[in-house]
Amino acid sequence: MDRRTFLKGGLLVAGGGLILPKLSVAYDPSEILAWSRYPLKSPKHPLIVQTMRPRNFETPVQYYEHFYTPNEAFYVRWHQADYADKKEDFKDYKLKVYGPAAKKPVEFTLDELKKNFKVYELTAINQCSGNRRGLSDPKVTGLQWRYSALGNAKWVGVRLKDVLDAAGVDPKAKAIVVHSSYNPPTVQGQDHFAKAIPIWKAMDENCLIAFEMNGEELPVENGYPARLVIAGWTATYWIKAVTDIQVVFDLPKNFWYDTAYRLPRGKFPTIEFWDKDPSAPFVPITEMVVNSLVVKFVNNNTKRTIYPYEVDNTQIKDIKNFARMGDYITVMGVAYDGGYGIKMVEVSVDGGKTWQEAKIIKSDGRYSWVQWEHTFKVEKKGVYKVMAKASNRMGQTQTFELIWNPAGYHNNVVQTFNLYV
Amino acid sequence: MRKVVMLSALLVSFGFSAETLKGTPEEKAVMGYCLQCHSYDYIKTNAPLTQKGWEGVVKKMVNVFKAPIPEDAQKQIIEYLTKYYGKKE
Numbered sequence: 001m002d003r004r005t006f007l008k009g010g011l012l013v014a015g016g017g018l019i020l021p022k023l024s025v026a027y028d029p030s031e032i033l034a035w036s037r038y039p040l041k042s043p044k045h046p047l048i049v050q051t052m053r054p055r056n057f058e059t060p061v062q063y064y065e066h067f068y069t070p071n072e073a074f075y076v077r078w079h080q081a082d083y084a085d086k087k088e089d090f091k092d093y094k095l096k097v098y099g100p101a102a103k104k105p106v107e108f109t110l111d112e113l114k115k116n117f118k119v120y121e122l123t124a125i126n127q128c129s130g131n132r133r134g135l136s137d138p139k140v141t142g143l144q145w146r147y148s149a150l151g152n153a154k155w156v157g158v159r160l161k162d163v164l165d166a167a168g169v170d171p172k173a174k175a176i177v178v179h180s181s182y183n184p185p186t187v188q189g190q191d192h193f194a195k196a197i198p199i200w201k202a203m204d205e206n207c208l209i210a211f212e213m214n215g216e217e218l219p220v221e222n223g224y225p226a227r228l229v230i231a232g233w234t235a236t237y238w239i240k241a242v243t244d245i246q247v248v249f250d251l252p253k254n255f256w257y258d259t260a261y262r263l264p265r266g267k268f269p270t271i272e273f274w275d276k277d278p279s280a281p282f283v284p285i286t287e288m289v290v291n292s293l294v295v296k297f298v299n300n301n302t303k304r305t306i307y308p309y310e311v312d313n314t315q316i317k318d319i320k321n322f323a324r325m326g327d328y329i330t331v332m333g334v335a336y337d338g339g340y341g342i343k344m345v346e347v348s349v350d351g352g353k354t355w356q357e358a359k360i361i362k363s364d365g366r367y368s369w370v371q372w373e374h375t376f377k378v379e380k381k382g383v384y385k386v387m388a389k390a391s392n393r394m395g396q397t398q399t400f401e402l403i404w405n406p407a408g409y410h411n412n413v414v415q416t417f418n419l420y421v
Numbered sequence: 422m423r424k425v426v427m428l429s430a431l432l433v434s435f436g437f438s439a440e441t442l443k444g445t446p447e448e449k450a451v452m453g454y455c456l457q458c459h460s461y462d463y464i465k466t467n468a469p470l471t472q473k474g475w476e477g478v479v480k481k482m483v484n485v486f487k488a489p490i491p492e493d494a495q496k497q498i499i500e501y502l503t504k505y506y507g508k509k510e
Contacts, residue, residue: 032440034462051462081458109459141478144466156483189487257423 035312041221042072046188048312050143054078055221059148062307064334067362067371068123068214076221077128077149077235079193079256081279084182085220090241091156093225095163095209098179099246103168110211116166117158122208122231124367125152125336127240129234130263131286133408140408143345145295146313152334154228157210161203164247169199174248174276176202177254178228186405191255195237197230198274200249205368206231209242214301232272232287232339232368234409236261242347244413250272251276261285264405269396272338280376287338290398291412292345296421300328309419319419323378329419330362332373335390341366343393347374351385351416354402358388384419440465443505452499454490459484468506475502 037046040057047057057085063069095113098105108116127150134144143149164176179194199209210230211218217222223240230237236256253259262271262282272286281359297306299322308317323329335345344365346355360375378384391397400411442449442461455461470478479495481501482488490498 032442032461032465049462050466052462053460141467141474188491209438249503259485289454 004239005218007135014232022030026104028153034098035189035314037311039156041074041076043220045070045073047073047076048148050145054081054083056143057221058145058313059151059308060311061148061309061313062294064148064152064293065332067364068153071153071214071216071222072171072254074126074144074151074153074219074222075128075149075215077143078183078221078240080183080186080190080330082184087217087220087224089184089194090225093241093243093244093292095226095245095248097163097167097245099248100251101170102164102247103170105223106163106167108163113158113209113226114211115161117162119156119158120208121154122206122229123152123154124206124229124365124366125150125233125369126186126229126235127288127336129236129409130407132180132411135402135403135411135413136408137402138404140406141410146315147309150235152336152362153213154215155208155210156212156215157208157226157229159205160207160209160228163204163209164202164245167247167417169203169247170249172249173199175199175247175251177246177248177251178239178242178371179244181243182240182241194258194362195239196251196257196276197237198255201230201233201272201274201286205233234285234288236285245348257284261409261411262407267403267405268345268410271394285409288336289410289412290337290342290390290392291337292333292388292398292415294331294333294386294388294417296332297322297386297417298330299323300330302327312349316415316417317420319417321420323384323419325378325421327378327382328375329378330373331386333388333415334371335388336369337390337392337396339367339396340392340394340396343387343391345370345374345390347376347389348389349384349419351378352387352414359371378421381421384421386419387414388418391413432486433476434477443499444501446502451494453499454494455496456490457481458486458488464502468502470502470506471508471510472499472503473498475507478502 033049040047045082050056055076055078059075063073094107096107131149175196175198177196210229211226228238265283275283295349337346345358347358348355358372360370363370389398398414
């Protein structure tokens, strides 16, 4: 039963012309599953439900001890409830490039994309614009993501630039407007979820049309058969199951870039910037801000590991009965930015009074995150206030206080963990 | 939807008990309009909001996302949300 037949069968017209829903017997939609863990993509990897429909699932933080986030544990974010959700649904898949600023419309099947263009590999962070929105205070509406609407993956695909060149981009073209016909509006009159990407970014060699993720086909939940990789920019631009790329001189009106996904002008140190209206008070979100995330604490003496988050990632958990006098504790985490590259990560164990440089243990290019660790010896009783702070090669660093904004974007507040000895 | 049904069955078989919307069946009947586009999880995760907050949400659903909800039903939805998932100004 699809959604439409469900609704048709489930709605009845009652007296007074008011339509009242009759709840289906097969599935009681009044179930609220949010903030629980369920096996959603694979029985082995329970994810945290934000919403069941559309599918919005968060990755439990402990998966980030893997340098490449496992596909089956990779977070999931969709705007609209109706979309193709089985690989068979995509058997007629085609990518079309057209529009007023495209000299010659072209289209490619997945095989043609793979055959006609050179294939590249790029490791890049994919982070939802709204990651950590749920930590905003005062609260803002929207998906209440905690710490882990992100993942690091090795993407394989063709360059967006090469595919655009096949269509011939007019030198006066301003942007591409991208959407997926497999993810249509849920009700009539709604705008299609579409994103506008300025030509200078679309032609960047680090933007791909990716059909592989960590050595496998993309999961349907993450954009099978092919999705955009707009390295350095938040995931709103990484259109999944991408089918339509329009090359334009002027942007058609669309809620998803005219109104949504915008930041108050001047509040964030964003370098990459653009807008069709240069005087607008709210500007489109683009590159990610520099950030770090603590993943785990390891006691080298007892060999115990602790992931200091509540089971639903809701909040940081105090660390108790874990460290004794004389133990060596290693704190490990990740750090990333919008592609300038992480320069260093510093760790404080005294609430920010003094900082030590952490060791970068793995990296894979400037669009990837780095994994870092820092080991310290427990030498006194009391509370160790452990913090981590990343800086990038632009000299940008994290904030200690939230830069509040109405959509809850760009939360890169330094985390604090209480380790009780 | 098929996936949701299957998952529901799976969860039931594992003995998970699902949380349901507050209120009587009559009170929450009008909330069925929300299911045209999304599950009820959004109510739990965005609560509590003030009456003004819920008004803003319903207005956005109708005006921006074009949810076809008659005006009297919009009012009932706001009343319901304020009663069960509301907070004081």
